[in-house]
Amino acid sequence: MFVPVVFTATIFLSASLLFFVQPLFAKIVLPQIGGAPAVWTTAMLFFQSVLIGGYLYSHLSTRYLGTRAQVGLHLALWALALWFLPLSIPEGWTYDADTSVAWQTLVLFGVGVGVPFGVLSANAPLIQAWYARSDGPSADDPYFLYGASNLGSLAALLAFPLVAEPLFGATRIGQGWAIGFLALGGFLLVSGLCAARGGSAARPVLAAGSDHAPVQLKQIVHWLLLAFVPSSMMLAVTTKISTDLGAIPLIWVVPLALYLLSFVLTFSRRNYTTTGGLRWAYLVALGCLGTIFSGITGAHTNFYGIAGLVISFFVVALYAHRRLYENRPGSAHLTLFYVVMSLGGALGGLFNSIIAPVAFDSLAEGGVTTLVATTLILTAAMRPTWKSAKVGILVGLLGIVPLMIALWVLGIDNRPLLKVVVMASAAIVALALRRTMSSAAIAALIVAITGSYVIPDGSLYQGRSFFGAHRVSQDTILRQYTNGTTIHGVQRLSQFGDMRPDPLFYYHKNGPMAQVLTSDIGDTAKKVGVVGLGVGSLACYRQPGQEWQFYEIDRVVDDIARNPAYFTFMSNCAGDTPTNFGDARMVLARQDGLQYDILVIDAYGSDAVPIHLTTHEAMQVYLDRLSPDGVLLYHISNRYYAIQRPLARSAETLGLVARIQHYPGGSGKDPGDIPSRVVMLSRSEAALGVIADDPRWVPLPSDGGRIWTDDYANLLSVLE
Template sequence: MAVLFTLIILLSAFLLFQIQPILTKEQLSQFGGGASIWSAGLFFFQTCVLLGYLYIHLIRHLRLQWQIALHQVLLIIAVAVTYTHVEQSTLNTLPPIWSVVVSLAVQIGPIFIMLSTTSVLLQKWHCLLNQSPVPYHWYALSNFGSLIALLTFPFIFEVYFALTTLKELWFLALLVLVTLLFALMALLTHKVSRKTSVSPTKPTKTIFNHHLLCITLAALSSLLLSSTTFMINVNIPPMPLTWVIPLAIYLITFIIAFLLPVQSGSFYSNSALVFATLAGILMYFLGSKFSAAAQFSMYTLVLFICTLSCHRALRQIAPNQHSMTSFYICIAFGSVLGSFTSSVFAPVIFNLPLEYPLTLLAIFSLHLYNYTQCSVSKYMKLGYLIILMSVTFSFVLLNNAYTTLNVITKRNFYGMLTVKDLTINDTTERRLIDGTTIHGYELMDGASPNTGYYHGKTGIAKAIKTLQANGPINIGIIGLGAGVLATQGRKHDTITFYELNPAVYHVAKKYFSYLNNSLADIEVKIGDGRQLIAKEISQSAFQQDAIVIDAFTSDVIPTHLLTTEAFELYWQRMRNNGVLIMHISNNHIDLMPVMANLSLRFNKSLLLFDFKSSASSQLGSRWLIMTSNEVFIESMPTSTLVNRYVYINQFTAPWTDEKHSLLPYIKL
């Protein structure tokens, strides 16, 4: 029976954490690929775990036979309603984060709640049958199963399997798990019938402070996980890898804390926490100056040290079997509280991601408080207190210096925008910055407005000028930025911007002059560019001469805009000789193989404009143009016709909505 217990716990945890990235990735095509999708998904899944633990707590007074019978009925119902879909029209009426939550809840909510109970419920049943201590190492075993799922998804399953195939395989594995669970429950029922009495024991009272400490520790570790994921995804593409690895680190610290002997409060662990706090705050201010690998490594190291401190403290106060369910509920509630704070609360009250450094300071403060309650010398207590005060004071000073040039900072579900006024060589320059990437700027004296990525030497400027040689043009642009491309329009031209983030439009309209001063007819549509284009096709809108894709927020890749299905929409929206123009400048991802495959798939030519510059007013940029318009190609000056076959290998099949991975294209 021990083997069956182990197998069920491992498989259940594996399925729980395999379905998370599958369904969360599926949401990206609906909500624009923002990094906050991952935080919203994490909030939903942690809420399901809390509901599962509450269910265990509520049935604890039932006899074991009744607990088993009830669980069997609920499992059958949950399996029957798995993968139910909700209408997109219903989701469109909700705020983005709640659209994600509702979509996930309808598809997977009931079965996810039931699966989340497996480890704790089996621990409870084991204790009832054998009157033994709580096997907390099973909780570590459950986290190990989750860890395997998380690590295999980005490196194996995402690369080699389509989403539909993964969902089908997951459901088959679910049926296997349910079969094993029913077999185990039958064995347990038989074992119970041979005992004279197996009734739940009365729980012992636990003090409120104990529960509060559990919730606080769990909330801080969860909040640090969510805020770390946000910080990573500001400048690194929000692919499952950047969501999975931090969560894997989080699980590893649970495994270490609940499986290995408790060692908390040592000189080495205290020193590590001091280092992590300082390093995390420095990364908050200076992280964008480092490479993607360096950022990722440092953020995850800080996460590991701080969450391990929290989880070791949790293991130290873990109760006996009588209060076990309360303990797990406190952990789950704290986890939900942390992810809710990061996903919903923090974007409302903070324009900057201040929850990250504040969480680091809170973890250090709590650890310092607990440590100073022990029998340590007053000099050691004073030393740690001085460190805390120094770090806090330094953070305040750095934050003031960091934001002193900000005109406005806006943060919402889709990310963080900052408008800065900088004085360079006696010239005041206003910049729009998304994360750390410049999305357009304007000289405040009104001179040379068309600068940055869009000056006259870039591929986009040359392409538009070539198109305009034949008369007024009608183009669509996915991604607004500061609205700099509006200046490329001439009288009688029509330019339609598709912008996902309403805050971008507000900032471009109020703080920059490009939209207001353009000679062209300008229209800005708020929503996901791909969905808006599909809607225009269904309404038989006038066909466009060109579509520009310039929606890569802070080096983030909205992969749903670069799939075969998306490109089919673009070609339907344009005239037969239409031109697709793409801004592919990126510090971390090489998009050339993706574009080469798509050009072959649609039998189009590729032109590359790779402009390098050291001038502050003319940023280097890389533009690709895809078209079958031979007249346009011959008219384009100083372009490179791409040999697409150079970029083709076994890992570069054309992306589809069902199957695409950024992993093979990461620049090392």
């Protein structure tokens, strides 16, 4: 039993280190790159790409080198990786606002963690190949070790947000990870010696096909598709949830953990799952995913919708990975199988992080992947023929008639209702042709695609950048800008032209932000800084003689705000004010000598929380850019998080005066006057002026909790 125990422990430890380092290094780099959901999808692209390299290295070394040479080479690479410990951001690295963010993210991960991760990524197929050469029991089928590998990965992923992150800071976590990487060297040595002692030739692996039968291109394409779908779906679900809840390790980890759990349950001799048993659940899951990604349930997804997304994704991953396991090759092609499988996963990352932001002007990759996923249920009998295609096209064209009637005869412009019409029409044509699945699929696809192009989305502008999706739309009264799923600026249609528009929503004249900017604090301020541009609503509170500067990480936001065809706050109130591009904290840190009388932190996009802009170190940066009698404002309106708690803790430690206002809004009288929440900090009570005695601004005491730092922050602790 010694040999299987050693190999199982080795692959378990390696997988734990492999997947523990992903959220760990992402947490380390967040203060440098920012907390956009795309940071994680780009990081996943890096990890998946390196995984291909690791699997390819494993494939080539097991094919062309003897066992002893493999062991010696791999231990040498392990020793080289020790030079990159402990993990950290390379000295001198800085963010460049004029360079592709995706490229900078990939380079940063490559330089910081590339070599250790590359060594770890090769271990899963390499250790299985070594075990096939050992004298251990079940050496004829080492695929069971892949289940142990994914179990280790799952344990590590769950341990990071649930144990490590709440209890320890990134520095101590990194030190523990380095110790584990050192211990791995010993396990690799013992495993390698067991493999060398067992002989030089691998035993035949029991698999679905002949061990030495050549792999066909058709089979490789099938493996790629089965690996692509769950990978892309995982990232699409993660992006959607991160946009609504925040870009934090826990949100990244949950879909990835389920992704790995699906491997544990499917890559096993025990029939935890079967393709037949999963088939109907898979169809239901695709329906749920299609409904949510199409926006029928609304732009913003609540907790029930998120639960539906996660469960549906898990079913998709189970189905696809079980199909992968059932189509696994024999031992002669074991490492090739893992190379192809990793390539399929990386293609999912490439599609979601690089191709989708360029190809689509919205978060469309989830819907596209759902359509691709439907091809997995097509059997040979379901594949279309010319006859079935003609029938599907004809019925599909008939199926769009109800939509055309709703649009052009009845004049319906309710987008959710029109989407329901499309979904109902697609379901009807599919049921009508249920005896010929290929015809049904073609007809339903025609209806769905036609609907996506014909239904008006009400957008004056729709675009996408690395940092999120942007949309400008309007109703009969207001024009609004939406970033992600949250409205970030509104202007009355009646106030376009040369007039000075009234700031609305969070920036309404009755709200807390306006109270400060129009008080004696605002009247005497000479310099004002605003982190987070939006549509520039606050600019119309600028007074003559004041010097304002904005800070914005996304150039698309600046383009929208400064285009008078969309909004006129900037053009009519502060067209000459500069915008500093890049992560505001990093830019402010470099602006030595600059001091503001009012500094506004208004960068909490959608309901995400940029933790690196909320930490104790961030507050110290802001104070360095604040005059002695200056005021620091945090706009923290949020659906889910009590961001005032960590702010109050840091304020107390720094000896600051803290006030908060929970403004109830006045939408009953003015639809542009909505609730908001603002925290105000200063070094003295005198700096607050008349607001110090304003009953709407109440003291904000600390709850005594742990201070958030760049090393430690626990977003779950501030859930409301």
